[in-house]
Amino acid sequence: MGTLLSSHGFSLFLLWTFTLYGLCLSFSPIDNYLINSGASLDSVVDNRRFISDSSNSPDSHLSSGRTFSLCAGTLLPGLPQIYHTARVFNSPSKYVFNVKDPGTHMVRLHFHRFNSSRLDLGNSRFHVLVNGLVALTNFSGGDLVNPKVEIRFVPAKKSNFAFVNAIEVISAPKDLVLETAQYVNGDKIEEFQGLNKQAFETMYRVTVGGPKVTPFNDSLWRTWIPDDEYLKSSEGSNKVYFGGRIKYQDGGASREVGPDNVYDSARLIRSKNASIPNVNLTWEFPVSEDYKYLVRMHFCDIASISLGLLYFNVYVNEHLAYKDLDLSDVTNYMLASPFYADFVVDAGRSGVITVSVGPSSKSMGYTVDAILNGVEIMKMNNSVCSLDGKVPAELIMKCWPRRTLGILLPLIALACLLLSLSAIVHRRKSNAELFPWSKLPTDIHEISPKQAKLQLSNIVT
Ligand SMILES: *[C@@H]1O[C@H](CO)[C@@H](O)[C@H](O)[C@H]1NC(C)=O
Numbered sequence: 001m002g003t004l005l006s007s008h009g010f011s012l013f014l015l016w017t018f019t020l021y022g023l024c025l026s027f028s029p030i031d032n033y034l035i036n037s038g039a040s041l042d043s044v045v046d047n048r049r050f051i052s053d054s055s056n057s058p059d060s061h062l063s064s065g066r067t068f069s070l071c072a073g074t075l076l077p078g079l080p081q082i083y084h085t086a087r088v089f090n091s092p093s094k095y096v097f098n099v100k101d102p103g104t105h106m107v108r109l110h111f112h113r114f115n116s117s118r119l120d121l122g123n124s125r126f127h128v129l130v131n132g133l134v135a136l137t138n139f140s141g142g143d144l145v146n147p148k149v150e151i152r153f154v155p156a157k158k159s160n161f162a163f164v165n166a167i168e169v170i171s172a173p174k175d176l177v178l179e180t181a182q183y184v185n186g187d188k189i190e191e192f193q194g195l196n197k198q199a200f201e202t203m204y205r206v207t208v209g210g211p212k213v214t215p216f217n218d219s220l221w222r223t224w225i226p227d228d229e230y231l232k233s234s235e236g237s238n239k240v241y242f243g244g245r246i247k248y249q250d251g252g253a254s255r256e257v258g259p260d261n262v263y264d265s266a267r268l269i270r271s272k273n274a275s276i277p278n279v280n281l282t283w284e285f286p287v288s289e290d291y292k293y294l295v296r297m298h299f300c301d302i303a304s305i306s307l308g309l310l311y312f313n314v315y316v317n318e319h320l321a322y323k324d325l326d327l328s329d330v331t332n333y334m335l336a337s338p339f340y341a342d343f344v345v346d347a348g349r350s351g352v353i354t355v356s357v358g359p360s361s362k363s364m365g366y367t368v369d370a371i372l373n374g375v376e377i378m379k380m381n382n383s384v385c386s387l388d389g390k391v392p393a394e395l396i397m398k399c400w401p402r403r404t405l406g407i408l409l410p411l412i413a414l415a416c417l418l419l420s421l422s423a424i425v426h427r428r429k430s431n432a433e434l435f436p437w438s439k440l441p442t443d444i445h446e447i448s449p450k451q452a453k454l455q456l457s458n459i460v461t
Pocket residue numbers: 115116117120122
């Protein structure tokens with residue numbers, strides 16, 4: 001996770017801006033809580049101030065029985081200050097954040113298991129519930145409420161403990177998740193309704209053909225890793241980089257959906273003569289089975305010399321998901337204008353999700369015949385509203401101490417999810433017994449891909 005490391009003097013969200021267009025990188029979340037857990041002082045990362053959660057701080061947001069602060073003691077080279085301290089929880093504990101903007105929220109939890117002389121964080125064992133059981137207090141049947149984001153840390157056993165290094169709770173842009181997506185169900189394409197009521201955990205966030213994009217260059221402080229490791233067929237593939245301006249348009253993919261640095265690079269299939277290459281570009285992503293996934297594919301025609309020349313097919317899990325995609329048409333006839341498509345799929349039989357792009361029957365010679373700029377793969381909550389196993393939050397809370405979970409293997413984990421507070425309200429209305437949360441598309445595991453794989457089953461969110 002060398003991604004929060006940049007410390008240059010450039011703020012992504014200093015301004016409150018009402019500019020609807022232009023080259024403004026700033027996204028200004030209404031709710032923007034950044035917590036430096038276990039630290040006595042605030043800490044600034046990429047010009048974002050993480051506030052100390054110590055009890056004498058008025059903004060600690062922490063309510064808990066038994067906790068203490070832990071300091072790494074030694075220098076952790078290359079890691080921001082927020083990873084040098086942690087708050088350790090000996091009993092179920094929670095942070096609560098009041099929300100002014102009742103929409104989708106993004107939650108990032110930072111974990112770094114350092115070993116201090118006092119305690120080895122590698123020995124921790126815990127559950128984390130985000131709005132797992134009590135998302136709203138004093139909710140009374142649909143009237144205006146004060147929604148909250150509540151993050152609970154639950155040690156797996158009495159003798160265990162939990163910890164966290166830093167927490168972010170940020171209201172997400174309204175256009176980040178739409179209501180529907182195409183459900184690629186075998187060879188059938190169906191409408192998937194209520195997308196914005198689901199919880200999501202990002203498994204992969206990949207920029208195609210370009211270098212890693214760090215939180216510094218992403219308006220939602222995300223990390224996009226390069227695609228090389230996932231590309232299965234490099235035959236016919238060319239990388240392309242675009243030095244011009246990405247033309248964001250109202251109603252299209254916004255800069256918050258994908259930053260310039262993702263859309264300005266791609267891989268493509270190009271025909272140099274009259275014959276169209278008979279190849280696909282294919283990427284493979286290992287995932288855990290038994291879940292549905294949201295596959296968001298990012299496109300931007302940064303390579304065609306003029307409009308109306310690029311037609312291609314998009315496949316998800318080897319099924320035709322988008323036939324004859326015409327980027328000129330979907331972007332109101334503008335080159336270098338971003339577009340994304342959302343597909344819901346079940347994990348493939350082998351625990352792999354594949355995405356491919358390839359020439360279609362409308363593809364032409366002497367032109368670009370397929371392109372992809374970015375992919376995100378997000379795990380969706382299962383029917384017990386879990387992103388990690390079949391134990392619902394109610395049980396975890398009721399039976400503390402209870403379920404044991406694998407410890408986090410790698411040093412740093414970054415769990416990130418989005419929750420929709422409006423979804424919470426809906427659920428509460430319909431069934432007060434059911435627990436009231438729904439997380440929305442997200443990003444998690446913003447670390448190196450190898451570590452991410454190890455972690456899939458190990459992070460509780
Ligand atoms: C953690 O530190 C203690 C003493 O500081 C040491 O005895 C122990 O072996 C360390 N554990 C790991 C996993 O490095």
